[in-house]
Amino acid sequence: MNKRVITLGEIMMRLSTPGYERFVNASNFNAVYGGAEANVAVSLANWGVSAAHVTAFPSNDLGKAATQYLRFAGVDTSHIFFEEGRMGLYFLENGAMQRSSKIIYDRFDSVFANFDADKVDWKAIFEGADWFHWTGITPAISASAAKLCQDAVKAAKKQGVKISGDINYRRNLWQYGKQPLDIMPELIEQTDLIIAGLTDFENCMGIYESDFVTACKKAQEQYPSIKYVSTTYRESISASHNKLMGVLWNGKELLESKSYDMTHIVDRVGGGDAYMAGLIYGLLGADDQEALEFAVAASVLKHSIPGDANFVTVDEVMQLVKGENVGKLLR
C-alpha cells in the first residue's frame, strides 16, 4: 500500500518469563522490543505500508538491538535519536487459566522520558506522510514527552496529515505533576480518529457517560475534528480464553464487528495495537465496516503470536475476516 504513516512513542525491552513460569521461579527471560505505537508501525510495515517510528534510544548495545529489531520489521529507523541513558523495560509474566498476566514496568527516567523535544524536526518528518499516530502513554510519561507529542500533533495537523490517537489512560503513569485533563484535550482536539472507552472519556476528556454512543456524540461536539471513535470489547473468561469484538462510531452510526471466541491464547500483549494498526490500514483504503472487521481480525490473530508484534499478512487477516482457512493445516 503506497501510504506513509508516522508513529511516535517509547519502545521498551520486554522481558517475559518462559512458558507459564512465575516471576519468582524464572531463571531466564525472553526478550523482545515493543511499545504501543511502535507495534502499530510494525504491523503497518509488515502490511506494505511505509512506516517510520520516531523515538529515542540509549546509545548503547540495547538501543542498537532495538533499532535492528525495527529494521528487521521493516520500519524506517532514520528518525530515531540516540542519547546517553537507560532504556525503559517491562517484565511480563504470562497468565494461564484463571491466573492473570502481570506486568512490572521499569520505565521511569528513560532516555525517551528525558528526551529534549526540540531536537525533532517534525516538518521534515511529516514530508509526504499520510497519517500520524500517537497514544495517551506519551504525554503521561514526562513533561518533555508531552511536549514531544504536542509538537508532533501540531505539526501533523498543520501539514494536513491525518491523526489517530489511542487514548489509553494509565493511572500509574502521569507522575510528573500534570493531570490528563491538563494535556489530553488539546491533543484530542486535533485528532481525527480516537480509540477510547468510557474510562478514557472520563479521565481524558471529562465526559462522563454510561453509553458509548452518547459519549461519542458528546466528544464530537466538544472536539469537532474527531471523525471516528472506536473501542474493543473484551470478555476475559480466563487468561487463556477471551471474547473480542470492536465497534466504530463514524459520526453517523455505530458499526459492530463480528465477535470472536479466542481460546488457547498464546500472548495477548499487543492485541490492542494490532487493532489500532488494522483500523489505520483499513481506513486508508477500505470502507468503515471493512476497516473495522480487518482491525478485529488482525487483533485476534495477534493473540496467537508470541511477542508484542503482529507478524501476520494482509492475506491472513482477510481470510479470517471471510472465515476461510481458519485453523487449518495449509500445505
Next chain:
Amino acid sequence: MNKRVITLGEIMMRLSTPGYERFVNASNFNAVYGGAEANVAVSLANWGVSAAHVTAFPSNDLGKAATQYLRFAGVDTSHIFFEEGRMGLYFLENGAMQRSSKIIYDRFDSVFANFDADKVDWKAIFEGADWFHWTGITPAISASAAKLCQDAVKAAKKQGVKISGDINYRRNLWQYGKQPLDIMPELIEQTDLIIAGLTDFENCMGIYESDFVTACKKAQEQYPSIKYVSTTYRESISASHNKLMGVLWNGKELLESKSYDMTHIVDRVGGGDAYMAGLIYGLLGADDQEALEFAVAASVLKHSIPGDANFVTVDEVMQLVKGENVGKLLR
C-alpha cells in the same frame, strides 16, 4: 499470619518431560523437588505462615539442593536429617487432550523410608506449633516411616497442636507387610481434620458408604476427634480440561464451594496439596465457608503453575474467590 505449622513427609526429586514429550522421546527432564506434605508447607510459607518441614535427605548434593529449594520457598529446614542413601524420585509425563498424565515412581529404599524414627525430638519440634499435617503416604512407605508418623501424631496431640491428615490411599505403596487398616485408624483417631473420599473411607477406616455425608457421620462416631472432613470432586473432561469443586463437612452441615471450569491446565500435580494448604490456612483464621472457598481457589490457581508447588499470593487467591481480576492483564 502469625501461626506455626509443622509438616512431615518424604520429598522426591520430580523429573518431568518438557512440553508434552512422552517418556520414550524425552532427552531432558525438568527437575523440581516436591512431596505431598512439603507442598503444603511451601504454600503456607508463601502465605506468611511459619512452616517447618520434617524429613530426611541423602547427605549428598541432591539432598542439599532439595534443602535449598525449601529455603527458597521460605520453609524452615532446621528439622531435616541427612543420612547416607538415596533420594526418592518420580518421573512425570504431562498429559494433554485425552492422553493422561503418567507418573513412574522410584521411591523405594530411600533415605526417608529407612530413616530411624527415634532420632526425632518431636517435643522440641512442636514447641510453639499450632498445627501438624501428615498424609497417608508416610505410613504406607515403611515400618519406620509409619512409626515416624505415629510418634509425630502422638506428640502433637499431647502438646495440644491441631492435626490434619490427608488420607490419600495409594494401593501401590503399603508393601512392607502392613495393611492400611493396621495403621491408619490409630492415626486418624487423633486427627482433627481429614481429607478423605469414599475410597479412603473404605481402605483406611473400614467405612463402606456410597454417600459422603453418611460416611462423614460414621467417621465422626468412630473417631470423635474428627471435626472436619473434606474432599474435592474433580471431573476430567480431558488432561487439559477439568472441573473442580470442594466440600467440607464440619460436623453440622456439608458446605460446598463454587465449582471451577479449568481449561488449559498447565500442571495438575500438587493440586490436592494446594487445596489442603488452603484449608489449613483458611481454618487458622476464617470461617468454614471462607476456608473452603480459599482452598478450592488456591487449588485452581495451582493448575496454572508448572511444578509441584503453588507460588501464588493470598491476595491472588482472594481475588479468585471474589471473581475479581480473573484472567486479566494486570499492569
Next chain:
Amino acid sequence: MNKRVITLGEIMMRLSTPGYERFVNASNFNAVYGGAEANVAVSLANWGVSAAHVTAFPSNDLGKAATQYLRFAGVDTSHIFFEEGRMGLYFLENGAMQRSSKIIYDRFDSVFANFDADKVDWKAIFEGADWFHWTGITPAISASAAKLCQDAVKAAKKQGVKISGDINYRRNLWQYGKQPLDIMPELIEQTDLIIAGLTDFENCMGIYESDFVTACKKAQEQYPSIKYVSTTYRESISASHNKLMGVLWNGKELLESKSYDMTHIVDRVGGGDAYMAGLIYGLLGADDQEALEFAVAASVLKHSIPGDANFVTVDEVMQLVKGENVGKLLR
C-alpha cells in the same frame, strides 16, 4: 501381533518452529523425520507388528540419522537404499487459535524422487508379508517413484499380500507430466482398502459424487478389488480445537465411529497416518467396527504428541475407545 506389514514412501526431515513461533521469527527448528507411509510403519511397529519400510535416503549423516530414527521406532530398515543426493525437507509452523498451521515443502529432486525403481527386489521384500501400504503421494512425486509404487503393488498382489492405499490427493505435487488419472486407477484396482474423501474420488478415480456412500459403491463397481473405503471427518473450529470422527464402508454398510472433541491440540501432523495405522492394525485382528474405533482413537491421541509419529500403546488406544482413564493422572 504376529503380522508383517510393508510400507513404501519418502521420508523427509521435518523442521518445525518451536512453540508458536512464526517462520519469520524462528531462530531454531525442532527436527524429526517423517512421511505419511513411514508414520504408519512406526505406529504399527510400536504396537508390536513387524513393520518394514522401503525408501531411499541420501548416503550422508542425515540419511543415517533418519535410519537410526526408524530403528529407534522399531521399524525394520534392512530394505532402505542409500544414494548420493539430497533428503526431502519440510518446514512446519504450528498454528494456534484461528491462525492456521503452515507447511513449506522442499522435497523436489530428492534421492527418493530420483531413485531407480529397478533396484528393488519386491519379491524378497514381500516374503512372509501380510499387508502392504502405499499412498497417493508416491506416484505424485516423479515418474520413477510412480514406477516404484506400481512395481510394489503388482508384486504384493501377486504374492497375495493385502493392500491399502491412502489416496491423499495433493495438487501441488504431480509436476512431472502425468495426471492422477493416468496413474492412480491402475494402483487402486489392485488395492483392498482405500482412504478417500470426495476430492480424492474426483481427482484420482474420476468419480464425481456428493454422497460418500454412493461414491464408495461406484468405486467398488469400477474397482472390484476394493473391500473397504474409509475417510475421516474433521471440523476445524480453530487450530487448537478440532472435532474428529471416521467412517468405514465395508461393502455393506457405512460404519461410523464415535466423534471426539479435541481441544488443546499439540500437533496435528500425522493424525491421518495414525488413523491409517489404526485401521490396518484393527483389520488385522478385530471386526470392522472395532477397527474403526481403534483407528479414530489412535488418531485422537496422536494430536496430543509432538512430532509426526504416534508413540502410544495399544492399551492406551483401547482405553480411549472404552472411555477409561481419559485425561487422568495415572500413577
Next chain:
Amino acid sequence: MNKRVITLGEIMMRLSTPGYERFVNASNFNAVYGGAEANVAVSLANWGVSAAHVTAFPSNDLGKAATQYLRFAGVDTSHIFFEEGRMGLYFLENGAMQRSSKIIYDRFDSVFANFDADKVDWKAIFEGADWFHWTGITPAISASAAKLCQDAVKAAKKQGVKISGDINYRRNLWQYGKQPLDIMPELIEQTDLIIAGLTDFENCMGIYESDFVTACKKAQEQYPSIKYVSTTYRESISASHNKLMGVLWNGKELLESKSYDMTHIVDRVGGGDAYMAGLIYGLLGADDQEALEFAVAASVLKHSIPGDANFVTVDEVMQLVKGENVGKLLR
C-alpha cells in the same frame, strides 16, 4: 564455622546473554541476582558461616525473587528492606577468545540508591557479629547509600566487629556530587582489611605509589587500623584464558599465593568477590598464608561456575589448595 558475618550492598538482577551471543543478537537472557557484597555473603553461607546481608529491594515480585535467591543460598534475609521503586539491573555479554566481556549497568535510581539510611538499626544487626564487609561501590552510588555505609562502619567499629572493605573504585559511579576522596578515607580509617590495587590507592586514599608494598606501608601509616591489604593479579591472555594470583600484606611481609593458569573460563564475574569471601573465611580461622591460598583457590573455582555466586564447598577449595583431585572425574 561458628562465626557471623554481616554484609551490606546493592543486589542487582543480572541478565546475561546465553552462550556467547552478543547483545544485538540475544533473544533471551539468563537471570540471576548478585552484587559484590551479597556474593561474599553467599560464599560464606555456603561454607557454613552465619551470614546476613543488609540491603533494600523493591516491594514487587523481583524483590521477592531476589530475597528467595538469598534464602536459597542460605543467607539470612531478615535485615532486608522493601520499598516502592525499581531494582538495579545489569546486562552481561560473556566474552570469548580475544573478545572481551561487556557489562551495561542500569542501576541508577534504584530502591537501594534511594534508601533512607536512618531506617536501619545497625546496633541490633551487629549483635553477635564477628565481621562486617563493605565495598567502595556503596558509597559511590548516592549520598544516602554513602551514609548507610558510614553508619554501618561506625556501628561495627563501636561494637568491636572486624571490618573489611573492598575498595573497588569505579569511575562510572560517583555521580551524585561527591568524590571518592571526600568519603572513602573516613571509611577506610575504621577498616581492618582492605582489598586495594594501585588505582584504588590513588583514587580513594590519595596514595600515589608504583610499588604495592610501599603503598601498603603508606596506607598503614595514614590509616593505622588497617591490618591487612590484599589484591589479586590477573593476566588476561584472552577472555577464555587468564592467570590469577593473590598477595596479602599483613603489616610485616607480602605473602604471595600460588599462581593459577585458568583456561576454559566459564564465568569470571564474581571472581573478586569469591576471593574476598575466601580471605574472610580464611582469616576467621587459619593463618595468613593459608587464608590467602584459600582465597585464590576459591576465586579460581568461581571462574568455572555460571552466575555471580561461588557454589563450591570448603572441601573443594581445600583440595585445589593442596593440588588434589584437580579436574578429575569424582565418582
Next chain:
Amino acid sequence: MNKRVITLGEIMMRLSTPGYERFVNASNFNAVYGGAEANVAVSLANWGVSAAHVTAFPSNDLGKAATQYLRFAGVDTSHIFFEEGRMGLYFLENGAMQRSSKIIYDRFDSVFANFDADKVDWKAIFEGADWFHWTGITPAISASAAKLCQDAVKAAKKQGVKISGDINYRRNLWQYGKQPLDIMPELIEQTDLIIAGLTDFENCMGIYESDFVTACKKAQEQYPSIKYVSTTYRESISASHNKLMGVLWNGKELLESKSYDMTHIVDRVGGGDAYMAGLIYGLLGADDQEALEFAVAASVLKHSIPGDANFVTVDEVMQLVKGENVGKLLR
C-alpha cells in the same frame, strides 16, 4: 564511512546442531542465514558502510525471513529478487577438539541457481557505488549464476567501481558443465583485489607455483588489473584452537599481519568473509598495512561469535589491532 559497496551471491539457511551435538543425535537446529558475499555486506553495514546485497530468494516465508535478517543487519535489500522455488540450505556440525566441523550442503536447484541473469539492471545498482565484491562460488553454481557474475563484473568495471573477488575454489560445485578455467579468468582480469591461495591460483588461473609471491607476480603479469592479492594462513591445532595470520601483496611487497593464537573457538564459519570485509573496509580508508591488520583482527573476533556474521564494531576491531582491552571485562 560514507562509501557504498555492492555484493552479489547466494544466501542459504544455515542449520547447525546445538552445542557440540553430532548430526545423528541432533533433535533441533539453530537457524541463521548466511553466504560468503552477504556476510561481507553484513560486516560492512555493521561498520557504517552503505552495503547492498544482490540475490534471489524464494517468494515464501523463508525468503522473507532471510530478507528481514539482512535488514536487521543494516544491509540494503532493495535489489533482492523473489521467485518461486527453494532456498539453498546447509547443515553444520560444530567440531571440538580433534574432531572436525562438518558441512552438508543442500543448495542445488535453488532459486538463486536458477535465477535469470537478465532481470538485473546492474547499471542502476552501481549508481553511486564505490566497490563491488564477488566470490568464486557464484560462477560455480550454474550457468545462469555465472552469467550473473559476469554481467555484474562487466558493469562494475564500466562504471569505474572497484572490484574484489574471493576466488574460493570449491571442487564440489562446478557441476553444470563448465570448468573454473572456462569462466574465472575473464572475471579475474577485471578485478582489483583477489583473495587467493595456491590452490586457487592453480584451479582458477592456471598458475602453478609453490611460492605465494611468485604466484602473485605471475598473476599480475597475466591480469594487469589486479592491484592486490591476499590470503590467510590458518594452522588448525584442533577444531577449538587455530592460529591465524594474513598476508597482502600490494604489487610491491608482501605485507604480513600479526599472528593470532585463537583458543576456545566458538564458530569459525564466516571467518574468511570477516577477513574479506575487513580488507575492503581497510582499503577504503586506510593504508595497506592497517587494512591488513584490521582484516585479520576482524576475522579473529568473528571466531568468538555464533553464526555466519561478524557483529563486532570498528572500535572493537581497532582495539584488538592495538592489543588494548583484549579479553577483559568491560564495564
Next chain:
Amino acid sequence: MNKRVITLGEIMMRLSTPGYERFVNASNFNAVYGGAEANVAVSLANWGVSAAHVTAFPSNDLGKAATQYLRFAGVDTSHIFFEEGRMGLYFLENGAMQRSSKIIYDRFDSVFANFDADKVDWKAIFEGADWFHWTGITPAISASAAKLCQDAVKAAKKQGVKISGDINYRRNLWQYGKQPLDIMPELIEQTDLIIAGLTDFENCMGIYESDFVTACKKAQEQYPSIKYVSTTYRESISASHNKLMGVLWNGKELLESKSYDMTHIVDRVGGGDAYMAGLIYGLLGADDQEALEFAVAASVLKHSIPGDANFVTVDEVMQLVKGENVGKLLR
C-alpha cells in the same frame, strides 16, 4: 566388519546438568542411557560390527526408552530382559577448569542387580559370536550379577568365543558381602584381553607391582589365558584439558600409542569404553600397534561428543590416527 560381539552389563539413565551448572543450581537434566559395556556395544555397532547387548530393564517406559536408544545405536536388543523394578541412575555434573566432574550413583536395587542369572540361555546367545566383553562392574553389583558374569564367561570360553574384561575396580560397589579377590580371579583366568592398571592388579588379582610390565608378566604367569593387557595413561591438567595415551602388552613387548593433547574437552565420560571398543575393533582385524592407535584415537574423539557413547565413524578415527583432517572444517 563381519564379526559378532556380545556385551553384558547394566545400563543406567544418566542425568547430567546442562552446560557447567552445579547440582545445587540445576533445574533440568539432560538424559541419555549408558553403561560401560553397552557403550562398547554402541561403538562397535556404529562401526559396522554386529553387536548384541545382554541386560535387564524395568518393564516400564524407562526400560522401553533405553531399549529404543540401543536400537537407535544399532545394537541388537533381542537378548534384553524386562522385569518389575527400577532402573539404575546416575547424576553427572560436568567439571570445567580446575573443578572436577562429579557423579552421584543411584544404582542399588535395580532390576539388573536383582536379575535371576538362570533366565539367560548363554549357549544360544553365543551362537556365531566372535567376542564377549565384560567389566569388573558387573560382579561388583550383586551376587546374582556376579553369577550372571560367571555364567557368561564360562559359556563363552566353552564356545571358543574370545573374551575381554575391563577390570575397572570400583571400591564403592562390592557391597553384597564378597570381595574382588573372591570373584575376579576366576573370571580373569578365562579372559584373553584385560584392561587393568596397577590398582586393578592389586585389588582384583592380588598382584602388587609398581611397574606395569612386571605386573603384566606376573598376571600372565598366574592367568595363562591372558594374551593382552592394556591400560591408558591420563594426565588431568584440568577438567577441560587432559593428555591421553594407551599402552598394550601383547606378551612380548609393551606397545605405546601416540600421546594426545586434549584441550576443550566436551564430555569425558565413556572415554575408557571408547578405548575398549577401539581395542576390540582393532584386534578383530588389524595388528597390535594399529589396534592400539585406533583405540586411543577413538577415545580422544569420544571426549568431543556429549553423552556416554562414541558416535564417530571408523573413517574419522583412522584420519585422526593418520593425523589427517584434524580439527578442520570439512565441506
